[in-house]
Amino acid sequence: MKLFLKVALCCLLTSQVYAEDLSKEQATALAKEIETIKKIAAEPKIIEAIKAANAAPLADYKDMSQDKWKDLPVLDPKVRYFSKNPAGEVLKSKKNDKITELFLNAADGSKVAFISKTSGWTHKGKAKHDDPMAGKTWQGPVEMDESTGLKSVQVAVPVLDGGKAIGSLVTGFSITKLK
Amino acid sequence: MIKKLGLQKYLLIIISGVVFISLISSLFTVAYIQRSITGLIKASEESARTTNNIINLSIDISSIQSGISALLTEKDPDVIEASVAAIQAKSKKVLVDISQCQFDCPSIAELNINYDKKVSELINTKILLGKTSEAIEYYIGDVSPVYLKVLADLNNKGDIVQKNTDLQLKQSAEQAVQLKYVIASSSGLMIVIILLGGLSFRKSLVKALNAISEELKMSTSTIKDTSNKVASTSDFLSESSTEQNASIQSTSQAVQEISSMTEVNKNNVGISTKNAQESQEQIGEGKLAISNMLSAIGKISSSNNQMVSQITKNENEFGEVIHLIQDIDSKTKIINDIVFQTKLLSFNASVEAARAGEHGKGFSVVAEEIGNLAVMSGKAATEISELLNNSVKRVNEIVKNSQSAMGQIVETGKITIAEGTKSANSCHQIFDRISEESSQICSILEEINAGTLEQSKGIEEVNKSMLQLNEVANKGEQISQESFQMSAKLNEQSEQLSKIVNELVVMIDGSKNNLN
Secondary structure, three states, X not given: OHHHHHHHHHHHHOOOEOOOOOOHHHHHHHHHHHHXXXXXXXXXXXXXXXXXXXXXXXXXXXXXXXXXXXXXXXXXHHHHHHHXXXXXXXXXXXXXXXXXXXXXXXXXXXXXXXXXXXXXXXXXXXXXXXXXXXXXXXEEEEEEOOOXXXXXXXXXXXXXXXXXXXXXXXXXXXXXXXX | OHHHHOHHHHHHHHHHHHHHXXXXXXXXXXXXXXXXXXXXXXHHHHHHHHHHHHHHHHHHHHHHHHXXXXXXXXXXXXXXXXXXXXXXXXXHHHHHHHHOOOOOOHHHHHHHHHHHHHHHHHHHHHHOOOOHHHHHHHHHHHHHHHHHHHHHHHHHHHHHHHHHHHHHHHHHHHHHHHHHHHHHHHHHHHHHHHHHHHHHHHHHHHHHHHHHHHHHHHHHHHHHHHHHHHHHHHHHHHHHHHHHHXXXXXXXXXXXXXXXXXXXHHHHHHHHXXXXXXXXXXXXXXXXXXXXXXXXXXXXXXXXXXXXXXXHHHHHHHHHHHHHHHXXXXXXXXXHHHHHHHHHHHHHHHHHHHHHOOOOHHHHHHHHHHHHHHHHHHHHHHHHHHHHHHXXXXXXXXXXXXXXXXXXXXXXXXHHHHHHHXXXXXXXXXXXXXXXXXXXXXXXXXHHHHHHHHHHHHHHHHHHHHHHHHHHHHHHHHHHHHHHHHHHHHHHHHHHHHHHHHHHHHHHHOOHHHOO
């Protein structure tokens, strides 16, 4: 019985990539949301936070690695800092039922702020960070969120300072809410 | 027996007997019920406490379980922090619930320790590290089975409590059946006693009631007659009150009219008083004018006298003029003598001139001329003398005429002044009388005014009294109507009493055929 449950859960919750596309209505709604995200990325507090992180990385996070990040509990002060700093407060204020995740990366891909703990410490080398750093907007495939079981799509926009990309803002949207 | 003891004593004895037996049986029953209920309450309280414990534990553990369930997919760190704190608080409460447990708790305590351990592991090693899949797997595979075991154990404890309660209820039901029999037998005994007493009581009571019903019948008839009389009297009283009311109202209206008339009179008297006062002032002015006129007439009279004396004086002066004229006349005669002598002289001169001849011719002419002048002077003196005589005559005539005319005028003036004075005096007297009468009128008007005021006050008092009288009349009418209604009610009640008596008779005799 226990084994059966484990198998069923694994089948149900393991992250899967779906090749399906967004409907026309969802695509239109997403395009609208991307514009909103761009506006958030242009907010002074967001730009200031990235500029500060780029200028002087935080001392407590100098030795941070992906593994160390994964071992940190959600309520650890080092994790809670990113949702409590001024940029994190801005992101929390923008949260709504469409947004499943929202995080801000510095130029090196390390975290500057988020509304909930991200799976990785840095996203450097991944398209969701590298594309915005090249000044482009990135849109990921429709995926199943393993924690919620809901299909979502990620979008990343550059954070610009004087026309130059200094960081990235990544947002996850629940596609069932995109209307 | 009733006659011997009296109805009250007889009833008291029967009721006392019944009460005594009831009391004994009730005491016995109550003691029995009390014993049963005390046991039942104890059992119920224990059952309730245990059930309460079980429910509280179930609720608290279930809320931990549901809190964890919500945490599994929660990403918001604020919510996670709050939920973890709530779960920890609930876990502490569960421990308190178990420590205050009223039933066999060790098994639950052991299960809870295991459950608590698993919950802590789930939160700290899975949920807080964001290992959602592992957390769900652990939640379903490890935490939930322990939770279900705890619930099943609590359910078993609940069943045991239910069974104990049922047993207590069953015992109570058996005791209730026994009690039923006891109560039934004591009630039966009571019924027999009441029946025997009642039969004896009935016999005596029927007799007494028959007599009473007869008396009641008579009384009812009397009450009916009386109430009818009261009704007719009330009716008459009501009519009279209505008439009286109408009369009072019309009288009140009349009084109000008089009151308004008095008010008008008061105003008129005020105006008349004012007018009379003004008239008196004018009379005063008239009197003053007459006094002025009298003094003027006096002055005229004195002027008249002065005029008479002046005329007399004038007459004397005329006399002097006449004397003067007469003196002039005598002087004229002297002139005539001088003229004669002059003529004579001129003649002598002419004679002497003629004697002188040629030498006297010039002298004769002068003498002739002197003679002519003397003739002319004589003529003039004669004419003057004639004129003077005529003047004296004319002056005498004028004085005479003037004297008679002035005498007449003075006489007439005197008469007129006397008449004027008389008229003015009589006017003065009349004005005095008018002034006096006017004063009297003023004082009368003041008295009328005072009287009118008093009258007005009196009318007001009368008006008030009329209103009071009206109220009294209304009240009288109301009372008579109430009296009428009461008499109607009395009549109704007497009829009802009559019915009751009939029913009593029927009840006593058991048949309506016995009714008269």
